[in-house]
Amino acid sequence: MKKFNPSKSALKMHDDSSEKGIGEVTEITNAGSEPQFTDGMKRRKFLGMGLLGFAGLTLPLSSNAEAQNSIENFVKESIAPFADKTTSQTDSIQEKIQLLQEALVKKDYRTARAITNSIRISEIQAQAEEENFGTPHVSASQFGTVESLPAVWKNWAKGWKYYKVVSLEEKIGTPRKAEPVEVLLSFQSTQTASLAREIRVAEINNGVLTEVISQVFSEVRRGAEKICKLLFLADNQGKEKRQYIVFYGNPDAELPNYQSDLKVTGEGYGLDIENEFFTAILSKQTGQLARMILKREHGLEIYSGGQGHGEPAGIDWAHDYVSEEGFQKMRISLWDECPDFEVVKGPICTIIRRWGFPYSPVHPLFSPARMIMDIEYRFYAGLPYFHKFGHMTAVKQFSPAALRDDEWVITGQSFTDMLWMGPDEKLKTGNVPAELSDKLWGIGFFNKDTKDSFFGFFLEHHAEGLGAELAHNGSPNLHYQWHGQIWSRYPVPKTIKTIPKGAVLHQKNAYVTIPFTLKDDTTKIENLRQELLNPLSRSGAVLPAGIVAKESPRRLARASEAQDSPINKALLWEALGLVKDPQLYKADISIVDLGLVYDIAVRGSVVKVTLAMPHRGRPLGAYFTHSSNVVHSSVSKTMMDALYAVPGVKKVIMEQTWYPLWSVNLLTDAGRKKLKL
Structure with missing residues (x-):
């Protein structure tokens, strides 16, 4: 049996770019075979919202x-x-x-x-x-050139032009292994074509550079800068300050194909997310966490059964409020579909963010716009816990009879004992004393026979504009209505009768499931809480003075990424610049300037193009491979004609993707001018 290691990662690097990604695939050869498609995800409806x-x-x-x-x-x-x-x-x-x-x-x-x-x-x-993501940890002006690096590092990173240095510091003396770290970075737009394609992260360890698995998301263009969020995994022995180099600026770079134990299936927000420790199953209707399967020898399934309150049952029931005078309960679990959502997928983390006003039991008869519920799950590779972030924002003053920001219901008798953690941050079992019932910072259950457990850490819990501190309650109950376990947190003190306009209730929770016994694993839970409360500190930095650069194993570039492509990639990009979108009759704009070409990969004489479409109203990407010269036949080519005209190209594969969704941020400068932006 595998033992729990809160910092173990099952991640590995993988260079095989022949593996299919998300979406449709069309193979195009000189024989001119017909494209085959599968149905992509349909864009969800936007109806059903209140008129204002x-x-x-x-x-x-x-x-x-x-x-x-x-x-x-x-x-x-x-x-x-x-x-x-x-x-x-x-x-x-x-x-x-x-x-x-x-x-x-x-x-x-x-x-x-x-x-x-x-x-x-x-x-x-x-x-x-x-949208403003805040102040970057490393600004656009903080960068160096690869040419200026020591010779062994410069050769190792051949193909890349620029770099930034990120420093991570561990301050409490707790060793970390593969801790996910998110960094906000800004770049001069002239130095990069695509951060998603180009960014690579390397750790400096005793003068040796070692590539670290990373994930880029939320790439945007703001004036003369490009900004992105970067996730990567970091080790630390405790009380250490370590430096990481972020390389970028390589026009020949291809989308990295990192592999991990994080597997995601499903469409939209109704996903199944699996890692080494558990499988999380999100509701296909609401995106709420419906079930979890613990990956142990008997595979305990944590679920909430029965008919709920007429809506699909799940183990996570928050967030909700009871309207004035106790008339009705407004719940996000009553959504017929998420009013709004965003999904981020990658090898390190899958993020599902949903927001909107909760629904009435008789929606849309009553559809008040009073408090927005904004909920985000984060599931990680190689870790036995996941995060939930919550923000409840009052857009007008109102007087709820009650509201909740955390509630978990588990059907059956999966667990035999209760766990809780008070202000002293020590794990205890049994009933919560009355004097500590509003001062809880952790709640959960375990089974003394099977060693299964489920525990929630309240890491951050505070309010803005409420005029009072939140109550940290939610004492666990083993026998909720005789069928299972529950905890339920009511954060607003009873003295507060009215929620002011603009008040926000914030939370950051983590939920962990590990094999647990009081004797062997109490300290493990307490230490994990300290790790989660004290993540590695991030900052921009310069290379350490006096560092001795050493040879590194292998090179940073994969095949065809270091100006060694058997087919000149500049010619391929130039060729795709001849493929226009004739539906924009007057713009004379190519799929390159539209930012629809996410990647060009070359393997021998085979060219693989990863192509997006602007929106799901135009799901047929092979329009550009076969038909896009219909209107502008004198100035435009199909993708097939354009690429086969490049010397050395024998076979073309087009892979269509819907992830990440196309946006205005992907337009080139030339594209923006042609669209008069």
């Missing part, structure tokens, strides 16, 4: 004059600060708000719903262009 729920806005409609004044004031106070995006090709949010008001005054609700959806689409675009 997107903004938490309720307008008086007693008279045309009152309604018009209301909308004008709203636009002036809330919408006007945004840049007006009205052009000959689109309309601004401000203008759409005015059109929505006109439709509501006329009681033309079908038009109002269409406009509401159009506003939502504009908001998605505004988020892509304007």
